[in-house]
Amino acid sequence: MAVLTEEQTLLRDAAKAWLRAKSPVAALRKLRDSGNADGFDKAAWREICEMGWAGILIPEALGGSDLGYASLGLVLEETGRTLTASPLVASALAAASALLQGGSAAQQQAWLPKIASGEAIATLAVDETAHHAPERIALAAARKGDGWALTGRKLFVLDGGSADLVIVAARTSGRPGERNGVTLFLVPGNATGLTRHKLATVDSRGVADLEFADITVGKDAVLGPVDGGFDILEATLDRARAGLAAEMLGTATQAFEITLEYLKTRTQFGQLIGAFQALQHRAAKMFTEIELARSCVEAALAAIDSRANDVPALASLAKAKAGDALHLLSNEFVQMHGGIGMTDAHDAGLYLKRARAAEAAFGGSSYHRDRYARLAGY
């Protein structure tokens, strides 16, 4: 655990206490069983916003607290422990980062206060295939009158079904695979021509496919430079990756603690199963993976806050290592619990389902290993 300021300690403790009381894993189960299509509980989200979590990245003048990414990471780590489903990742982390990275003063003033207060939910729409591949953006934006017309599809958009604002990465020139020619657009959730298909996914979060049929937006909808949006997109994605990695670290840590507790209570062959060396060594390796992931996550968030120049490599590192740790932990959570871990009544399955969804979001470990190598020039 990084050395925290007093303010950060208070924030983390408050988050821990509220989540345990108001949003335990049972809340996700209830959400799933109630068939909630939004993928989050509106009342809980309201409380989260009242506590200020949605404004942690946003400047004070725009209704936030400007505490930075390491602080938001502490909160996300706690929401990851309880599998709390909320628009924090899509809106307060990813979309807010895009507006902070590339938004004009007018765009920031229009949206950031609403994101901070929870009045609006925003999201980032990037992927167009089954895999995260921001380099291959194809959704077309063509000049139309004074503005632009967007046509194409975005898939697996986090909270895409309920977002009031969709930040869309589109192609204004060049070909899929080229960095140049990507432009970011702000598209309202109620835009004419936008069709949203809410998806029922394993993790019960609110994910949607979005269809853009000749959606017309003004020139003021462009975020950052025309054709030169890729740098902003990448900086935004790196912030989202590091933040999501913090959430995943929390999920992995909780899975580990529950599993460790089980090793200390379950008896077979007249022994606690945690006395068997085969399981002890696996437990020690899980602990090792989590500690390594923690170092990467904390380093990535700190690098973002201090505007260091190795943010891209550290963000990929954090996402990949948190992904590897969570992958291992979610599997061992089930295996070490035996048959009970396979039942729907046990929480292990919920952690496993969340794990794979979070691993895939903003690029899986394989994507980030490739990117880490590319960034290092091999």
Next chain:
Amino acid sequence: MAELDAFRAETRAWLDANCPPSMRTPMPEDEIAWGGRNAKFKNPDSKLWLDRMAARGWTAPTWPKQYGGGGLTRPEAKVLEEELRRIKARPALYSFGLWMLGPVLLEYANDQQKAEHLPKIVRGEIRWCQGYSEPGAGSDLASLRTRAEDKGDHFLINGQKVWTSYADQADWIFCLVRTDTTKKHEGISFVLFDMKWPGVEARPIKLISGSSPFCETFFTDVQVPKANLVGKLNGGWDIAKRLLQYERQNISSSGFGSLGGGAGLELEDIARKYVGEENGRIADADLRSRIAAHRMEAKAFALTVRRVEQEAKAGGGVGPAASILKYMAAKINQERCELMVEAMGNRALGWEGEGFSKGELQATRAWLRSKGNSIEGGTSEINLNVVAKRVLGLQDHQ
């Protein structure tokens, strides 16, 4: 802050004037300065550099001045470390005395012992070896049987140690001996003696890598004065464990990789050279992916070492993450060596001779040597036991 800045400026100026240029280049294994009575300096600058650093006590920056150390505060020592790293200075002295024995002498030894041994360690005058493992006491170290009989004013020592690093070149040994045969952990004492004294014999053991860094060490009626007992009689196990902590800490923070072969090249450079490139990528996609995974693991490890240091400095003591470091250091160096050999292909399978470059032969030897990393200083299995029991609180099997 201003004081530290002044210290940095002074240090920088002194290093500029006193660190010989050849000491700012990568260090080949045969130029390591180990010190000792029979110290050999292939490069005369190594001796100059050692003597200058030792005169300031900077081979042991935080040890008290009265024992020859630098007397620096932790923040000052960090500045010195940073400035040394900035000019890529070689370590002035490699020494088990500095890394392992000194810290426990500072904690457990009496004034006379400290005054006798610490300054010689700082100056690199005496080279120490570690008498721990025995043929029947490896992972289960406390079952050691080397006997020290009480003969009034001295102990009479009989027995055998094994895996004693560089015992054939060391001047003195810190040694675990059994002073009570009726107890296990509570019957062990920690003694110091001269390898030149009658009855001591060290025989090098040839390893799979062809080198002989370890010895079998035999003791036959060695007379050791009682003044050479450190700490209490039968109280050696605590000292032994503390010293192991320093040993593992040293391995963890420096890693095993500093002399890992490959002529100072990174894995990706080696792969580019021996496998080739396509479109700016290592041509073998599978190898490239495994190299990237390894580099990321190594980075995660380096960040963890840094985090453990920061947490310790902030007053939290050594956190649980520290317990995984030796295990990870071994794993990472072994993986690095395997990938290096794989990337070099048949060129990493040479044993000696003109058919292979110096770097290639080094890589081969480093790969073979690395197999010991998960055995020496506590096996990886023992490391995992320690994590499971002490950190995770899992019980022993009944």
